[in-house]
Amino acid sequence: MFSTLPRLAAVALLGVDVANAVYSVATVADIKQTSADIAFDMMQYYKGNLSGQTPGILPGPPPAGDYYWWEAGAMWGALIDYWRFTGDESYNKVVTQALLWQVGPGQDYMPPNVTASLGNDDQGFWGMSAMTAAENNFPDPPPDQPQWLGLAQGVFNTQANPDRHDDTCNGGLRWQIPPINNGYDYKNSIANGCFFNLGARLARYTGNQTYADWAEKTWDWMRGVGLMDDDYNIHDGAHVETNCTDINGAQFSYNFGVFVLGAAHMYNYTDGSPVWKDRLDKLVNATLVRFFPDGIAYEPACEDAMSCTTDMLSFKGYVHRWLATTTQIAPHTAPVILPVLKTSAEAAVLTCTGEQNGRTCGFSWKKKKYDGSHGVGQQMNALGAVSSLLVDQPGKAPVTNSTGGTSKGNPNAGSNSDSFMHSKPMTTADKAGAGIVTFLLSASALATFAWMGFGK
Ligand SMILES: *[C@@H]1O[C@H](CO)[C@@H](O)[C@H](O)[C@H]1NC(C)=O
Ligand SMILES: *[C@@H]1O[C@H](CO)[C@@H](O)[C@H](O)[C@H]1NC(C)=O
Numbered sequence: 001m002f003s004t005l006p007r008l009a010a011v012a013l014l015g016v017d018v019a020n021a022v023y024s025v026a027t028v029a030d031i032k033q034t035s036a037d038i039a040f041d042m043m044q045y046y047k048g049n050l051s052g053q054t055p056g057i058l059p060g061p062p063p064a065g066d067y068y069w070w071e072a073g074a075m076w077g078a079l080i081d082y083w084r085f086t087g088d089e090s091y092n093k094v095v096t097q098a099l100l101w102q103v104g105p106g107q108d109y110m111p112p113n114v115t116a117s118l119g120n121d122d123q124g125f126w127g128m129s130a131m132t133a134a135e136n137n138f139p140d141p142p143p144d145q146p147q148w149l150g151l152a153q154g155v156f157n158t159q160a161n162p163d164r165h166d167d168t169c170n171g172g173l174r175w176q177i178p179p180i181n182n183g184y185d186y187k188n189s190i191a192n193g194c195f196f197n198l199g200a201r202l203a204r205y206t207g208n209q210t211y212a213d214w215a216e217k218t219w220d221w222m223r224g225v226g227l228m229d230d231d232y233n234i235h236d237g238a239h240v241e242t243n244c245t246d247i248n249g250a251q252f253s254y255n256f257g258v259f260v261l262g263a264a265h266m267y268n269y270t271d272g273s274p275v276w277k278d279r280l281d282k283l284v285n286a287t288l289v290r291f292f293p294d295g296i297a298y299e300p301a302c303e304d305a306m307s308c309t310t311d312m313l314s315f316k317g318y319v320h321r322w323l324a325t326t327t328q329i330a331p332h333t334a335p336v337i338l339p340v341l342k343t344s345a346e347a348a349v350l351t352c353t354g355e356q357n358g359r360t361c362g363f364s365w366k367k368k369k370y371d372g373s374h375g376v377g378q379q380m381n382a383l384g385a386v387s388s389l390l391v392d393q394p395g396k397a398p399v400t401n402s403t404g405g406t407s408k409g410n411p412n413a414g415s416n417s418d419s420f421m422h423s424k425p426m427t428t429a430d431k432a433g434a435g436i437v438t439f440l441l442s443a444s445a446l447a448t449f450a451w452m453g454f455g456k
C-alpha cells in the first residue's frame with residue numbers, strides 16, 4: 001500500500017510536508033486498502049452489535065453520546081457504497097442487521113424510540129440508504145423481512161402523504177414530523193431535499209411517473225419559496241409563521257449534494273431533457289464553486305472557526321459520494337466533477353495522521369494535515385471521498401428494476417404509518433426528549449446555527 005513515491009513528489013511541489021503521510025490513493029489497490037483502514041477505524045465507534053446494545057445506532061443521542069439517530073442511517077449508506085466500490089463484504093452483515101432493526105412498526109424508518117426528535121430529514125437519510133442498497137443490488141434481506149426498495153417506498157409514501165404537505169408556505173415538507181416537536185414550524189431544504197432525492201431515484205428505478213411528479217413539484221416549491229434562488233444558492237430553511245419569508249441564509253454542502261444527485265436522476269429519467277440538464281449543470285457548478293475552493297471539500301459556514309456541529313462534521317462525505325454517483329447517471333458531468341473529487345480525496349487522506357493509532361482522519365482537509373478533531377463524521381467523510389474514487393471502474397453503476405435490480409418493491413409501503421395527527425398523551429420519554437430539544441434551542445438561540453445544531 002505504500003506506493004506513495006509519485007505522489008510524494010507531486011505534493012512536495014506544493015510545499016506540503018507529507019513525511020508523515022500514512023495513506024496513498026495512487027492506485028486501485030491503494031484506494032481499497034486505504035478505504036478498508038478508514039472504514040475499520042470508523043466502525044470502532046459503533047457498538048450496536050455488541051451484547052446489550054441497540055443495533056443500528058451510534059452512541060447517542062446527546063447527551064448520552066455524540067450522535068443523533070440519522071447519522072447512523074447515513075453511515076450504513078456509506079458502507080453500502082464502500083462495498084459497492086471496493087467489493088469488500090466485511091461489513092455487509094452488520095449493515096443489514098442495522099438497516100432492518102431500525103425499520104419501525106410501519107416499515108418506514110419511524111421507530112418509536114426516536115419520534116421525540118424525528119425529522120423528515122432523519123427518516124429521509126435512512127430511506128436514502130435503503131435506496132442505495134436497492135440500486136446496487138446489496139444482498140437482499142431474507143424474504144420474511146422488509147426489502148430495500150419497499151423500505152425506500154415506505155419512507156417516500158409517508159412523506160408524500162397529504163398530512164405532511166399543509167398549505168403554509170404554499171406546500172413543502174416541514175422539518176419535524178410530530179406536531180408537538182420543536183422545529184415543526186420550520187420548513188427546510190434538507191427535509192425537502194431528501195424527499196426530492198428519493199422521489200427522483202424511485203422514478204428512475206421503477207419507471208413510475210408518480211415519483212417524478214413529486215420530485216418536480218418539490219423542486220418547483222424550493223424555487224418558488226426561495227429556498228433555492230436564481231443563483232443556485234440553497235438556503236437552510238424558513239418558518240411557517242412568516243409564510244417562509246424569514247429565510248435562514250446559512251448554506252451547507254449536503255443540501256447541494258442531495259439536490260445534485262436528485263437532479264441527476266431526473267435528468268436520466270427524462271432521457272437527458274434540456275430542462276434537467278440545465279438545472280443539473282448549474283447546480284453542479286454552484287456546488288463545486290462554493291464547497292470545493294482549490295479543489296478541496298470545504299464547509300464554509302463553520303469550518304474556519306471549527307464551529308461545526310457533529311452533524312456538520314459529516315457532510316463532506318455525502319457530497320463526495322453523491323457527486324461521484326452523479327457522474328454515472330449523467331456521464332457528461334464526469335469531466336467536470338471527477339478531477340475535483342480526486343484532488344479533494346488526496347487532501348483528505350493527508351489529514352489522516354492523528355491521535356490514537358497514528359492514522360485518525362481530521363476534518364479540515366484544506367490544511368492537508370491532521371487538525372486535532374476526530375469522530376464518525378471525519379472517518380465517514382474520508383471513507384466516502386476515498387472509496388468513491390473507484391466510481392469510474394466498470395460495472396459499478398446503479399441499476400433499475402429493468403436493468404438487473406432484484407430488490408422487491410411495495411408501492412403501498414408506509415400506509416400503516418403513524419401520522420402523529422391524533423392527540424396522544426405524551427410519554428415520559430417524549431417529554432424528556434422535548435425538554436432536551438427546548439434546552440438546546442434556548443442555549444443556541446444566539447448562535448449562528450440556531451436551526452441546525454440540534455434535534456437532528
Ligand atoms: C460487530 O461488528 C464488527 C464490525 O464492525 C465485527 O468485527 C464484529 O465481529 C461484530 N461483533 C459481533 C458480536 O457481531
Ligand atoms: C428502543 O430502545 C430500547 C431500549 O433501549 C431497545 O431495547 C430497542 O432495541 C430500541 N428499538 C429500536 C428499534 O432501536
Ligand SMILES: *[C@@H]1O[C@H](CO)[C@@H](O)[C@H](O)[C@H]1NC(C)=O
Pocket residue numbers: 205206207208401402409411
Ligand atoms: C418496475 O417497477 C414498475 C413500478 O413498480 C413496474 O410497473 C414495472 O413493471 C417494473 N418493471 C420490471 C421489469 O419489473
Ligand SMILES: *[C@@H]1O[C@H](CO)[C@@H](O)[C@H](O)[C@H]1NC(C)=O
Pocket residue numbers: 169170224225243
Ligand atoms: C405565501 O407565500 C407564497 C409563495 O411562497 C405565496 O404564493 C402566498 O400567496 C403567500 N401567502 C400569504 C398568505 O402571504
Ligand SMILES: *[C@@H]1O[C@H](CO)[C@@H](O)[C@H](O)[C@H]1NC(C)=O
Pocket residue numbers: 281282285336
Ligand atoms: C460549469 O463549469 C465548467 C467549468 O468548470 C464550464 O465549462 C461550464 O460551462 C459550466 N457550466 C455551466 C452551466 O455554468
Ligand SMILES: *[C@@H]1O[C@H](CO)[C@@H](O)[C@H](O)[C@H]1NC(C)=O
Pocket residue numbers: 267268271272328329330331332397398
Ligand atoms: C443514464 O444512466 C445510464 C447508466 O445507468 C447511462 O448509461 C446513461 O448514459 C444515462 N443517460 C443519460 C441521458 O445520461
Ligand SMILES: *[C@@H]1O[C@H](CO)[C@@H](O)[C@H](O)[C@H]1NC(C)=O
Pocket residue numbers: 157208209210211411412
Ligand atoms: C406508482 O406509484 C404510486 C405512488 O406510490 C402508486 O400509487 C402507484 O400504484 C404506482 N403505479 C404502479 C404502476 O406501480
